[in-house]
Amino acid sequence: MQIMRHMVWKCCLLFAIVYLAVPLHAQQASPAAAASSQSSPSTTQAANPINDKLAQLDQRVSGAQSSADNAWMLVSAALVLMMTGPGLALFYGGLVRRKNTLAIMMQSFMLIAVITVLWALVGYSLCFGGNGPVIGGFEHAFLRGVGAEPNADYAGTIPQMTFMVYQLMFAVITPALITGATAERMKFGGTVLFLTLWFLVVYAPLAHMVWGKGGLLNASLGGKFPTLDFAGGTVVHISSGVSALVCALYLGKRTGFPKQPMPPHSLVLSFIGACLLWVGWFGFNAGSALASSPLATSAFVATHFAAAAAALSWSAAEWIKNGRASALGAISGAVAGLVAITPAAGFVAPMPALVIGLVAGAFCYWMVTRVKAIFGYDDALDAFGVHGAGGTIGALLTGVFASQVVNPIFGPGKAVGGSDGHWGQIGNQLVGILIAWGFALVGTLVLLKIVDLITGLRATEDEEIEGLDITQHGEEAYNLES
Amino acid sequence: MMKLEAIIQPSRFESVKDALREVGIEGMTVTEVRGHGRQKGHTEVYRGREYTVDLLPKLKLEMVLPDKLVNTVVDTILKTAKTGKIGDGKIFLSRVEEAIRIRNEERGESAL
Numbered sequence: 001m002q003i004m005r006h007m008v009w010k011c012c013l014l015f016a017i018v019y020l021a022v023p024l025h026a027q028q029a030s031p032a033a034a035a036s037s038q039s040s041p042s043t044t045q046a047a048n049p050i051n052d053k054l055a056q057l058d059q060r061v062s063g064a065q066s067s068a069d070n071a072w073m074l075v076s077a078a079l080v081l082m083m084t085g086p087g088l089a090l091f092y093g094g095l096v097r098r099k100n101t102l103a104i105m106m107q108s109f110m111l112i113a114v115i116t117v118l119w120a121l122v123g124y125s126l127c128f129g130g131n132g133p134v135i136g137g138f139e140h141a142f143l144r145g146v147g148a149e150p151n152a153d154y155a156g157t158i159p160q161m162t163f164m165v166y167q168l169m170f171a172v173i174t175p176a177l178i179t180g181a182t183a184e185r186m187k188f189g190g191t192v193l194f195l196t197l198w199f200l201v202v203y204a205p206l207a208h209m210v211w212g213k214g215g216l217l218n219a220s221l222g223g224k225f226p227t228l229d230f231a232g233g234t235v236v237h238i239s240s241g242v243s244a245l246v247c248a249l250y251l252g253k254r255t256g257f258p259k260q261p262m263p264p265h266s267l268v269l270s271f272i273g274a275c276l277l278w279v280g281w282f283g284f285n286a287g288s289a290l291a292s293s294p295l296a297t298s299a300f301v302a303t304h305f306a307a308a309a310a311a312l313s314w315s316a317a318e319w320i321k322n323g324r325a326s327a328l329g330a331i332s333g334a335v336a337g338l339v340a341i342t343p344a345a346g347f348v349a350p351m352p353a354l355v356i357g358l359v360a361g362a363f364c365y366w367m368v369t370r371v372k373a374i375f376g377y378d379d380a381l382d383a384f385g386v387h388g389a390g391g392t393i394g395a396l397l398t399g400v401f402a403s404q405v406v407n408p409i410f411g412p413g414k415a416v417g418g419s420d421g422h423w424g425q426i427g428n429q430l431v432g433i434l435i436a437w438g439f440a441l442v443g444t445l446v447l448l449k450i451v452d453l454i455t456g457l458r459a460t461e462d463e464e465i466e467g468l469d470i471t472q473h474g475e476e477a478y479n480l481e482s
Numbered sequence: 483m484m485k486l487e488a489i490i491q492p493s494r495f496e497s498v499k500d501a502l503r504e505v506g507i508e509g510m511t512v513t514e515v516r517g518h519g520r521q522k523g524h525t526e527v528y529r530g531r532e533y534t535v536d537l538l539p540k541l542k543l544e545m546v547l548p549d550k551l552v553n554t555v556v557d558t559i560l561k562t563a564k565t566g567k568i569g570d571g572k573i574f575l576s577r578v579e580e581a582i583r584i585r586n587e588e589r590g591e592s593a594l
Contacts (some may be wrong), residue, residue: 004591074572263526322527332529382529 072292079283091273093121099467101477126204131214180383181244201224202443215422227432241388242440253378274331277307287347299345304351309357310337336364352401399429521569
C-alpha cells in the first residue's frame with residue numbers, strides 16, 4: 001500500500017514536470033515558425049514570379065535532401081538493431097557452453113524490448129532533451145515534440161523521430177554488450193533489472209555528456225572538454241566494457257573456472273554473428289554522420305579498413321604465439337577493430353584507420369590472452385578485453401589521427417587532432433576516457449549492490465551446473481532427439 | 483555364439499561395413515563413442531586458453547555371431563580397419579549365453 005501510494009506520487013510528479021516543459025518547448029519552437037509564416041506572405045505580396053519559383057525550388061531541394069538522408073538513416077537504424085539481434089546474440093550465443101545458449105541470446109533480445117519501451121518513456125529525453133552538462137531533461141518525455149520536424153541541434157535534415165529511433169538502437173546494444181562478462185552465471189531477473197537501471201544511471205548521462213547539447217564532453221555543441229566520439233567509443237564501448245569488468249569482478253568466477261574446460265559450443269554461430277556485426281557496424285558508424293553525406297562514406301570506409309586490419313593483426317599475433325591462426329581469433333580481431341574505429345570513424349582518413357585497426361587487434365589480443373590470465377578475472381566472453389580495451393585505445397588514437405580535412409568539427413581550417421598539430425586534443429580525449437571509466441565503475445558498482453539486495457545477481461551453483469537455459473527459462477537450445 | 487565388439491577409426495567404417503556385408507553379415511549395432519588408448523589427444527586454443535582434448539571420436543561396432551563366422555569376421559575387420567597407426571582400435575570377443583528375437587521369441591543361433 002505504502003509503495004503504491006509512493007508510485008502514484010512519483011507518476012504525478014513526472015506528469016507535472018512534463019506539462020511544465022510544454023510551454024518551454026513551444027516557446028523555443030515559435031520564433032522559427034513565426035519567421036517562416038512571415039516570409040511566405042511577403043514573397044507573395046511582392047508577386048515576383050522569380051522569387052516565387054526560387055522559393056519553391058529551395059523547398060524541393062531541401063525536401064530531396066531530407067528524403068535521401070532519411071532513407072539512409074532509417075536503413076542505418078535497422079542495421080544497428082541487427083547488431084544486437086541476431087548479431088551479438090549469435091556471437092555470444094556460440095561462445096557459451098551449449099546449456100547457456102538461449103539464456104545469453106534471451107538477454108540481448110529482452111534488452112531490445114525493455115530499452116525500447118524505456119526509451120519512449122524517458123530515455124530519449126534524458127539523453128537528448130534539455131541542455132544540462134551531465135544529463136538531459138524531461139522535455140521529450142513520452143516522445144513529446146518528437147515528430148516529423150527535424151531537431152536542428154542534432155540532425156537538421158531528418159525528422160527528429162528518425163534521429164530518435166536511430167539513437168535508440170545504440171541504447172539497446174550497449175547494455176547487451178555487458179552480458180558477455182556476466183555470461184553463464186547471472187540470473188535472468190537480476191540481469192534485466194540491473195541492465196535497465198544501468199541504462200538510466202550510466203548510459204543516459206554519458207550519452208548526454210558526449211552527444212547531448214551543452215554536455216560536458218560535447219565537441220560541437222558547447223562542451224567544456226570537447227571529446228571526439230563519432231559513434232560511441234566512450235558512450236558505448238568504454239561504458240559497457242568497463243562495467244563488464246566490474247560485473248565480472250563482483251560476480252566472481254564461473255563454477256569450475258579456470259580448471260574446467262569451457263570451450264565455445266559453436267564457433268559457427270559466433271562466426272555468423274561476427275559477420276552480422278561487421279555489416280551492422282556500417283549503420284552504427286557511417287550512420288553516425290546523421291546524413292547520407294560524404295562524411296558517411298568516409299566513416300564507412302574507415303570502419304571497413306580498421307576491421308580488416310585488426311582481423312589481420314589479431315591473427316598474426318596468434319600465429320606468432322601458437323603457430324596457427326584461428327577462426328575465433330580472426331573474428332574477435334575484426335570486432336576489436338570495429339570497436340576501436342567507432343570513436344574515430346568520422347574523423348580519420350583511410351590510412352590512419354588501418355593503423356588504428358592494426359594497433360587495436362594486437363592490443364586486444366594481448367588484453368584477452370595475457371592481461372586476463374595475469375589478473376585472473378572471469379570476463380567470460382571478453383566484453384572488457386574487446387570493448388573496454390578497444391574503446392579506450394580507439395578514443396586515444398582518435399585524438400592522434402582526427403583530421404580537419406575529414407571533419408572540420410572545430411570550425412573551418414581549425415586543427416582537430418594531434419596529426420593536425422592540435423596535440424591538446426589528446427588531453428581532451430583523456431578527460432572523456434576518465435569520466436567514462438569513472439562513471440561506469442562507480443555507477444555499476446552501486447547498481448550491482450542495489451540489485452543484489454533486491455533480486456540477487458548470481459544463479460545458484462546447482463543452477464549454473466545444470467545450465468541457465470533450463471533453470472532460468474525452462475527450455476533447451478538443442479533438442480536433438482525430438 | 484560370440485559377441486564381437488570392435489572399436490575402430492570412424493574414417494574406416496565404410497570399408498569395414500562393405501567388407502562385412504560381403505562375408506554375409508547382415509546386422510550390426512554402431513555407436514559413436516569417445517575414448518583413447520595409447521593415442522594422444524590434441525590441444526585446442528580459444529582466445530589464449532588451451533584445452534587438451536584427449537578423448538577422441540571412435541565408432542563401436544557390436545554384433546553377436548554364430549561360432550562358425552567368428553574367425554572370418556575378425557579377419558575381415560583386421561584387414562579393413564587397419565591404417566597401421568596408433569589409434570586403430572581394438573576387437574573384444576566374449577561368449578554369449580542366449581539370444582532371443584523379440585518378435586517371435588525364437589532362441590539360440592536362429593535368432594541372430
